[in-house]
Amino acid sequence: MPKEFEQIRCQRCRAPNPLGQELCDQCGTRLMLVVEPSSLRYEEDSTGGGDAGGMLAERVSSLENNLTRFAEKLERALDLMLKQVQSAHFDHMLLDTLITVLTDAKIMDGAMLARRWREVREKEKFGIDGARRPADARERIVAAYEGAEEHKAAFVQLVEDGFKQLAAGNATKGIKLLERAAAHTPHNLPLLSVLGEHFFREGKAGLALRYLEAALAAGGGDLRLRLLFGIGLADSGEGLAGARELLAGVVAEGGPNYAAHYALGRLAAAEGAWAEAATEIKKALGARACAESHFVFALTQYQLGRLRLALRHAGKSLELDDNYAQAFRLLGLIQRRLGDAAASRAALRRASALRRADGPDGAGGRATDELLLHDFFGASRETGKGLLTGGDARLAGLLRADALAYEPPAR
Numbered sequence: 432m433p434k435e436f437e438q439i440r441c442q443r444c445r446a447p448n449p450l451g452q453e454l455c456d457q458c459g460t461r462l463m464l465v466v467e468p469s470s471l472r473y474e475e476d477s478t479g480g481g482d483a484g485g486m487l488a489e490r491v492s493s494l495e496n497n498l499t500r501f502a503e504k505l506e507r508a509l510d511l512m513l514k515q516v517q518s519a520h521f522d523h524m525l526l527d528t529l530i531t532v533l534t535d536a537k538i539m540d541g542a543m544l545a546r547r548w549r550e551v552r553e554k555e556k557f558g559i560d561g562a563r564r565p566a567d568a569r570e571r572i573v574a575a576y577e578g579a580e581e582h583k584a585a586f587v588q589l590v591e592d593g594f595k596q597l598a599a600g601n602a603t604k605g606i607k608l609l610e611r612a613a614a615h616t617p618h619n620l621p622l623l624s625v626l627g628e629h630f631f632r633e634g635k636a637g638l639a640l641r642y643l644e645a646a647l648a649a650g651g652g653d654l655r656l657r658l659l660f661g662i663g664l665a666d667s668g669e670g671l672a673g674a675r676e677l678l679a680g681v682v683a684e685g686g687p688n689y690a691a692h693y694a695l696g697r698l699a700a701a702e703g704a705w706a707e708a709a710t711e712i713k714k715a716l717g718a719r720a721c722a723e724s725h726f727v728f729a730l731t732q733y734q735l736g737r738l739r740l741a742l743r744h745a746g747k748s749l750e751l752d753d754n755y756a757q758a759f760r761l762l763g764l765i766q767r768r769l770g771d772a773a774a775s776r777a778a779l780r781r782a783s784a785l786r787r788a789d790g791p792d793g794a795g796g797r798a799t800d801e802l803l804l805h806d807f808f809g810a811s812r813e814t815g816k817g818l819l820t821g822g823d824a825r826l827a828g829l830l831r832a833d834a835l836a837y838e839p840p841a842r
Contacts, residue, residue, distance in 0.1 A: 442493040462492070540754060569594055571621040572612075586615040590622075602629070613642075620649040624656060631659050632831055634820065639663050654685045654839040662694050662834055668815035671698065689719035690834035693727070693826075694819050701808060701818050705734040722751035723829050726758045730807065733765055741765050756785035757806060757823060760798050 438447040439462060446457035454461055533539040572590050576583055589612035596605030606629055613622050627642035643660040661677030664670050675698065678691045696711030709731035716724040729744035742765050748758040763778035779798050809822030820827035 439492070442496055461496075534753075568621065568625060572619060572625070575619045575621050576616050577618060582615050586612055589615075617645070618649045620646055623649060627656075628659065628835060631663060632835060634827075634831070636663055636667055640667060654681050655837050657681055658688075658691060658834055658837055662690065662819060662830065665694055665698055666817060666819040668811075668818055671818075674698075685837075685839050687714050687718045688833070688837055689715045689724065690830055690837060692718060693724070693830055693833075696727070696731070697819055700731065700734075701812055705731055709735060719833065721829070722748045722755055722758065723826055725751065726755065726761065727826065729758075729761055729765075730803075733761060738765055738769055742769070754785055756782045757825070759785065760803060760806075763798055764800065764803060 439450055439452075440447055441455035441458060441460055441462060443460040444455065444458040446455060448455055448462060452462060530539070530544065569590055573587055576586055589608050593605045593608035593612060596602075596608060599605075606626065609622060609626060613619060613626060616622070623642050623646035627639055627646055630636075630639035630642060633639075640660070640663045643656060643663060646656055647660060657677050658681045661674045661681065664677070665674035675695065678695050682688070682691050682695075692711045692715035696708040696715060699705075699711060700708035709728070712724070712728045712731050716728050725744045725748035729741045729748060732738075732741035732744065742762070745758055745762040745765060748755060749762065752758070759778050759782035763775045763782060766772075766775035766778060782798070805822070807822050807826075809817060811817040811821030814821075819830060
């Protein structure tokens with residue numbers, strides 16, 4: 432065999448080593464051997480074709496070595512990620528167990544913890560969903576400026592000062608500055624969206640509708656803006672047909688989501704169409720299975736006389752939150768209709784105790800179907816205002832939070 436096939440060069444120091452040796456004699460690097468193609472063994476010209484074959488073999492050997500080292504590093508990285516995931520899982524289990532123990536011992540209120548957690552998450556968003564990335568939001572707002580050039584510097588300064596106030600936690604002053612900036616450019620879509628979303632979150636329906644409608648007129652036809660505007664329009668009690676069309680369009684284009692289906696179901700319930708309401712609320716439950724959605728679905732089934740199904744979902748609601756006063760009240764009414772007087776009294780006593788802990792109990796402990804509906808709707812059925820957010824503040828808060836968190840699917 433020719434000498435050049437009896438040796439292989441180290442890919443690191445290029446020192447020759449005997450064929451078949453594992454480590455380089457000179458530097459100790461593990462050798463990456465390249466098998467000689469069988470065709471070269473019988474072609475005399477192949478051994479005299481210069482150094483091209485040897486150089487190619489060395490390059491392939493170096494590439495194989497680098498790939499092996501990369502694979503080893505990738506394996507170590509994956510092992511580390513797996514350990515981190517397992518550690519996070521165990522931490523979550525420990526925290527969940529601790530919360531359960533503290534709740535069972537009546538040391539901590541689970542419902543209050545959930546509310547505080549939602550508040551913390553909202554603060555992390557600087558009080559405005561549209562400003563989740565403040566630098567990006569500022570850039571988009573400034574880039575969309577269409578006013579007179581001599582006023583641009585003042586506009587940019589107002590925007591900068593407004594976002595600084597928001598980041599510092601002074602939302603009132605920050606929003607006022609952004610409203611002043613909006614006066615310089617009334618068709619600035621990013622700025623109108625930020626203002627509309629802020630007032631939507633704060634429950635200021637008039638201002639929210641004003642800015643959301645202006646954003647849609649400025650070309651903001653995305654599903655999220657249409658969802659917020661549809662909810663605001665329905666909640667105002669005006670233009671219900673248009674609101675239904677907007678919400679149905681969001682579902683048709685973007686798929687099921689809790690906020691849209693809940694809003695459609697609640698509008699149907701306000702008109703007494705409980706069968707239609709149950710259909711929409713079931714879809715909302717499928718999009719977001721939480722204590723509130725189980726409670727509302729149980730309420731629709733109770734109104735339709737499907738007591739066993741209502742009982743099951745009221746129980747599921749309380750499994751997710753055993754401090755949910757409204758769910759206990761509904762459970763008591765269901766059990767009363769089923770003839771289980773003892774269980775009904777126990778559930779209603781629990782509901783009354785929880786309501787007193789949250790504040791004055793206007794019902795005085797007396798539970799009737801009419802009081803249940805009044806708590807659910809508030810005065811919206813009579814006034815036509817607050818059709819989606821009147822009455823139960825907990826359901827209203829979830830509706831707003833879910834709508835603001837909605838992310839349209841990628842197209």
